Amino acid sequence: MTLLHTESSLYQSNDATAKLAAVDPSRAGQAATDFVEISDVTLSYGGDEGVTAVEDLTMSVRKGEFAAVVGPSGCGKSTLMKLTTGLVIPQKGRIAVDGKPVTGPLDIVGMAFQNPSLLPWRRTLDNIMLPLEIVSPHAQRLRKHKAEYVARAEAMLDLVGLGGFGANYPWQLSGGMQQRANLCRALIHEPGLLMLDEPFGALDAFTREELWGVIRDLHQRKKFTVVLVTHDLREAVYLADRVFVMSARPGRVVLEREIGFERPRPIDLTYTGEFNDVVHELREKIAEARADTPPIG
């Protein structure tokens, strides 16, 4: 059984990438269904003379795919999130989500960050219903169809193992529970694209593994597309269909690696030899890629 698939990278000039590049025929026909397309995107904060966060960044994520982005701190991963969701507009290049160019915020996106940032004056249920008050058509329907939406929110809480905690205030929840609620809030309006920026970074190892299971099952069930930014290579390899490695700032994709482990993936997978081989391989490639990166800026 071939556990590992690799796919051609756009960075043929890069040695580290070239070594991994090998076209997987089973994926060849899927280029047309790219859900997120980022091509040659450059973004500088504070105008042209400012900090160049990402430069000539190109990557694409297929519909329903679970993509992970790893890279050194400050390389522009959060910027990539903001670009994809239309919070910042690039100076150069093209970004499209679901075939449409991104020109401003998109409501088919749900976001969750490392900090759960729940509103302390709202009960958990009201917290996770916040997006419904903003996104159309829910915002207009919410008042009349309150019961229906409450039922949806409660079902969502059940799904992440928070059933019965809707009436609690956020400070009555543990950090892991708050992060679960945060995921619910990101998913309540059933977005087609889930953007996660180090959502499990602040959790202990046990809770983190639990939440890996939660997000894995949610993805399996709802079939949305996920872009996960993480510092944790094991997390990336365990959850993702494909891992993108970014260079130091200005960030660009220096390596992409298909992760072929069969789904559903049991957590025990992370303790197997094959799994660790992939993690190690990726780690080495990142070290190489970083060494290759010319010091710019």
Added chain:
Amino acid sequence: MAQTDIVSPPAKAARSGPDWVWHAENIGSPVLFTLGLFLVWEVGCRLFNVPESILPTASATLAALWEFRVVIFDNMIVTLWTTLLGFALAIVIGLLLGVAVGWHRAVYSAVYPALIAFNSIPKVAVVPILILWFGLGTVPAILTAFLISFFPIVVNVATGLATVEPELEDVLRALGAKKLVVMTKVGIPRSLPHFFGSLKVAITLAFIGAVVAETSGASKGLGKLMLDAQAAFQVPIVFAALLVLSVLGILLYAITALIEQRFTGWAHRSQNH
């Protein structure tokens, strides 16, 4: 002894022990302490034979309070009115300015240092100028009360709005929320504890401002009354007025504190977890 939590009094139903224990602790003790203070005052004055022109006894002060109750009450109403007008003005202007400053982080960082610098100017020094401009009357006192009390409101409201977590703002803006929505859903509820907290400070300052302005020149008010009584060597009246001032000050503070607790209970609970 009942184990009542002093930091955040638990809801009535959750209190341990019968009601009278709670009352004894939270109402009885302060009352007893205050009575004790008066007793010490009275006994001390008599024991050391303090002349009335320096410190009248508690009983003489209370007698003066009763004897001149009409005059004192009239002047108290003026002081109260002055304080409340200045305070109301401070709330309106403070809120408007606070929202304007806190709306954009850039404006906030630009204006905040200036605000703090301005706040540290002793506003009492402005009273003579105000009297020069507006003459002897209630206007300088109202303006002093306003000037001295609106800064804490501006600073707190602006801080509450400007310190909305950028991540939360991103989550909302990514859903297509406009700035106004971000403000009404997050910024304003979030700054309410700051706002109500600042009201406690502001009401005390407004009261101080009003009285100080009255003592430096006004036609009416407790401050003016004290000034007049002092000039006429009616020392018991000075202390009677002082007594009324402290009771009024405590009442004003207590009312704002109650309002604060009523509206922003969540902030207190979420902090001590």
